[in-house]
Amino acid sequence: MASPSPKSPEQSEKNKQYDRQLRLWGDHGQTALENGHICLINATALGTETLKSIVLPGVGAITIVDDSTVTDEDIGSNFFLECSSVGINRGSEALRLILELNSAVQGHSVQESTDQILLENPDFFKAFSVVIATALGEKTIQELSQHLWDINVPFILCRSVGFLGSFRIQLKEHAVVESHPDNEQPDLRLDMPFPALKSFLDNFDLDVVELKDHGHIPWIVIIYKAIEKWRLKNNNQWPMSTKEKNEIREIIRDFIRKDENGIPINEENFAETLRAVNTALVPTFLPVKIQKLIYNSAAINLTNESSPFWIMCSALRNFVETEGKGKLPVCGALPDMTASTDHYIQLQNIYRNQAAIDAEAIYRKVQQITAQLHCETISETEVKLFCRHAHNLYLIKGSCIAQEYRLESSVASYIARYLEEPNVMMVHYILLRAAERFLSEHCRAPGDWEPEGDISKLKSCVSKLLSDISCSPFPKDDHVHEMCRYGGAEIHSVSAFMGGCIAHEAIKIVTKQYIPVNNTFIHDSASTNSAVFTF
């Protein structure tokens, strides 16, 4: 039979390949990822597992920095090395096998040590969107993190030892417009309806004749009418308390049609209205989080170096102070609800139009600012996206790892607070740090040869750290003993878990979508527990 098919809007090969992830971060997220360049320092199992989940979704390019040669031990834990790789440079072998995963990704390998690069060509790191490092010594960690902090390149420091894994993200400042909250609060403005919304709601008659139509009145209208009725009797107040909300519910129940026996008819839209009472009655307000952002000095003292994010925050502040009357722009999204097609689409358009009007006002302010500052213009699409998500903007102000390593007083007291609880995940943090110190003192991992003999040596590293933060020594040696048992072993499944998480964080940083960990994640695969700390 001849194909009745019209012009086939066949997708591109790339869209098909990436379909399942495009549904998460969209085409613009994918473009951002494809413009990203990730640097991995040391192609350990943890390193290659991380790169794997960055290369598969199609990052633009990767560079591996590694000056070591492949050993038998590497082969045992690292999937991206082959038996024939033994004796060859680890970074170049790993790169070859990782690039097989995705032909769209560019790759480079640099067979030098990080120390050497820092010394001879520190500008090398400026090219990257994120630098990810595994298996680095204490001294290099501090120098590299300070350098990346200074040149403002995001850095993720990663570890995998025995059953323990950790990563620490260093970001100077990271703004997220699309944070993708799990439960977004609807922005309905029932307490202060804008003219188009008010006229729609006021013109709506609840006493429609047909039962079918009554069952298709959108809950927004029903709740608005209930509130109106309540306010008439209550000095035009807004219902806030539980008692008042219950009164609203009573009014809504009164609206429900009854059958000839006086029994309420089951109408889905009224059931929805009753369920919506709690969220719909939340008054429109400027969230404190957003208020802090728009009054942040970076949004007030703009320069021609200011990022688009701060310029848009500045324009947003101006909007809030003028047209917005203290409120954010209307977000424009209408939650799904039982309704006739006509009413739903009308309502949807009312919200969308207002959102467009508000976004347009902010876009004009942005244009004024960029013109005044003589800086690059910001596209209307970008401003619209910013306005759509203005209620959920997110900013991370990070701290430098070198500062954490120096255990300055604020860091010390932060750690001490958790140790006093006591918090076992913070104990793991201390052990990971102590093992790093052990390595720099003894040139091997604690317990690498045999565990028992290293317990007292590792214990003294722990004691030194604890005394640096004015904490008393651990009452028991069990965690020290466990770390010596690990002997610096890298367990593949632990690295694979951490690698998945780290790749994910790198993608969040590159796409500027979803919220990255702020700033330290520790995982114990033995107890299947994780914790996040903010150093």
Add this chain to the structure above:
Amino acid sequence: MAGESQTSDHNQRRWHHIKKLLERSGPFCHPDFEPSPDILDFIMNSCKVLVVGAGGLGCELLKDLALMGFKKIHVIDLDTIELSNLNRQFLFRKNDIGLSKAKCAVDFVNKRVPGCEAVAHHCAIQDFDEGFYRQFHIVVCGLDSIVARRWLNGMLMSLLQYNDDGSLDQSSIIPLVDGGTEGFKGNARVILPGLSACIECTLDLYPPQKTYPLCTVANTPRLPEHCVEYVKVIQWAKENPWGNSVQLDGDDPHHLAWVLERAQERANKHGITGVTYRLTQGVLKNIIPAVASTNAAIAAVCATEVFKLATSSCANMNNYMIMNMADGVYTYTFNAEKRSDCLACSNVTRVMEIEPEATLQAIYNKLCDDQDYMMKSPGITTIINGRNKTLYMASVKSIEERTRDNLKKKVTELGLYNGADILVADITTPNTLTIKLKFSELEDIEMTH
């Protein structure tokens, strides 16, 4: 000789990392743990692990297990490779499109990890019987289908044997490690059949399936999804664009284009926006977003648990971990509780309470809709005077036609009584389940006596 000792040295060094965990004792080890080189030998040469699914989780699991020392791995997957798999199923390349997932994955891992002896089964899990499943020490499962998961769970439960005193024969237990992901969320769990919560004990943890009410789709569409659903369930059957016998195939680009255009027409007519190719495909195929990183993390947690089970080097998670990577990285592990009257893993007959006046339809609906059963197309039989009697069965057309009228009849008209057993078969389980009927009002009458 020199070559042989070199190989053995090489092997010693190769597994150096894992040997540290297995040949040393530690303060947090499982009480039964005796460090010894024999454990690695067991993992490599005796321990048989079945990986169910060679997709997003399966590829990762296979790699993880091979690098944790496991050699005797079997993999089952019915699917063939598609382009949209390649963003995460890292053992496959564009040249592999159309080939068996299980075979490709196994070939790749056996080649990359010398000594690995993985075996592929390109078939459905239902193609194997108890004898096949009984050979494994551990089953680990990375499936996207809840039905398949439940079937497999039922299979492992049916392998349980009970002693004469009613206690569980521990040697009949085959642990099940199960992982699942959706977008940036995932979960992993360890099930010790008969001892800890199984899939059926915790059916309520699965989110309800997204459905669109037919009356909305037909009469009051609001969302772009409603327009696509309309073309799928109503317009296709009405117009049969490729002839009567051609079913809508979400993978056929011509079908998709046709649906997209019709859905756009409907959307335009109603002023609905947002009917795109991606959305249309998503609705038609019920696509779940997926990304490499979440799969890698969840599969790795499962692999760690398989390693713990096989080696006792550490206590297993107890027993359910959820993970969310959208806002930071969050994990939470909790003890999902075993149901004492679980249909699958308890040795107890489930009781279903019904009205004495209830029809067979009411029982059928309960089996499909009730959070406790969530069956797809249950076939119901009973035994009357020692003879099997089919009350309703939808899966065979002729039987369906013959038994359809029974649905309208009261259960008492069908020979059922308070305390009668019904036998239920469904695709969610390989076993026939016995459910005891209890008439709800009778108890009240008894109490008034």
